[in-house]
Amino acid sequence: MKPAPFEYVRPATVDEALQVLRAHLNDDAKLLAGGQSLVPMMNFRVLQPAIIIDINRLHDLAYIRESDDELLVGAMTRHAALKSSEVIAKHAPMITAAYEHVAHATIRNRGTIGGNLAHADAASEMPAVMCALDATMVLRNHEGGRAVRARDFFLGVFTTALEADELLVEIRIPKRTAGEWCAFEEMNLRKGDFAMAAVAAKLRMWNGRCDDAVVYLTGISDQPVRIERADRKLEGTRLSTEEIAAASEAVVREVEFHSTASVSAAYRKDLTRALIVRALTNARDRSSEDAS
Numbered sequence: 001m002k003p004a005p006f007e008y009v010r011p012a013t014v015d016e017a018l019q020v021l022r023a024h025l026n027d028d029a030k031l032l033a034g035g036q037s038l039v040p041m042m043n044f045r046v047l048q049p050a051i052i053i054d055i056n057r058l059h060d061l062a063y064i065r066e067s068d069d070e071l072l073v074g075a076m077t078r079h080a081a082l083k084s085s086e087v088i089a090k091h092a093p094m095i096t097a098a099y100e101h102v103a104h105a106t107i108r109n110r111g112t113i114g115g116n117l118a119h120a121d122a123a124s125e126m127p128a129v130m131c132a133l134d135a136t137m138v139l140r141n142h143e144g145g146r147a148v149r150a151r152d153f154f155l156g157v158f159t160t161a162l163e164a165d166e167l168l169v170e171i172r173i174p175k176r177t178a179g180e181w182c183a184f185e186e187m188n189l190r191k192g193d194f195a196m197a198a199v200a201a202k203l204r205m206w207n208g209r210c211d212d213a214v215v216y217l218t219g220i221s222d223q224p225v226r227i228e229r230a231d232r233k234l235e236g237t238r239l240s241t242e243e244i245a246a247a248s249e250a251v252v253r254e255v256e257f258h259s260t261a262s263v264s265a266a267y268r269k270d271l272t273r274a275l276i277v278r279a280l281t282n283a284r285d286r287s288s289e290d291a292s
């Protein structure tokens, strides 16, 4: 398969990229990062952009840095760099855990975190992880920048809060704090496939009790889903088997599950319930191992 003809530009700086983006607002322009989602869609002619703005020369946007309380990740950082980063594993272990399920090594070598989040596939892992970790997206256009919480960024299938003249430049992720435990659980048909269902869970434990719980699901709906009412049920509990089972039931009761070609809605519901139980149990057990 071949893409439809397109014009190609390769800016050397972020400012230049933003100027080009602005100049082509009415021309159906597309940014090219790792190309691992955009190029297949062009090859299948699902997308036929008139102009491609290749941002692979923006090396300034490929970094993993830390401040006192946040990790700062440049949008052009490749999945492989994040997966193997010790800084990420120490301060945001949910990201490392979730990367076990993201695509294959060759795709992770090219694909970028910025492209992944901007693409907003409904079954992608990182959008749910960024929502669970309460990360912030830093967006820029030719006039300046703005910050959008991950929880407000994902609006639907392939739809985000990014405007046509904006570039996602950085993701800011709060560092793990004392008493915080997480787990990421997923099921897919084959390793590296998109999720049939996956769960990103973060708990804050205090004296053996849970004082905050955040559970996001992906692969279920158009964007990452959280049933906050169910999370609240866990607060103040010791996360017994019964309490976890009740919370997972409260989540699946409120979600509308859909059938797809390979997975029925009923199976996806059972699977999600089981993955929530597994994620919460693993996070709880990690916290008690640490306390002992």
Ligand SMILES: Cc1cc2nc3c(=O)[nH]c(=O)nc-3n(C[C@H](O)[C@H](O)[C@H](O)COP(=O)(O)OP(=O)(O)OC[C@H]3O[C@@H](n4cnc5c(N)ncnc54)[C@H](O)[C@@H]3O)c2cc1C
Pocket: 030, 031, 032, 033, 034, 035, 036, 037, 038, 039, 040, 075, 076, 101, 102, 103, 104, 107, 110, 111, 112, 113, 114, 115, 116, 117, 118, 119, 121, 123, 124, 125, 126, 162, 166, 167, 168, 169, 192, 193, 194, 195
């Ligand atoms: C076989 C296969 C399996 C895969 N499995 C998984 C999986 O299990 N989980 C998963 O999450 N992903 C999976 N992927 C997708 C992969 O993670 C992609 O790398 C990712 O979704 C897109 O990143 P990219 O850098 O390649 O972006 P591109 O494909 O270059 O771009 C994707 C979209 O984002 C826009 N964009 C890119 N960068 C920016 C930016 N900085 N600011 C604004 N817009 C931007 C582009 O214009 C385009 O619309 C898979 C891909 C393949 C081919």
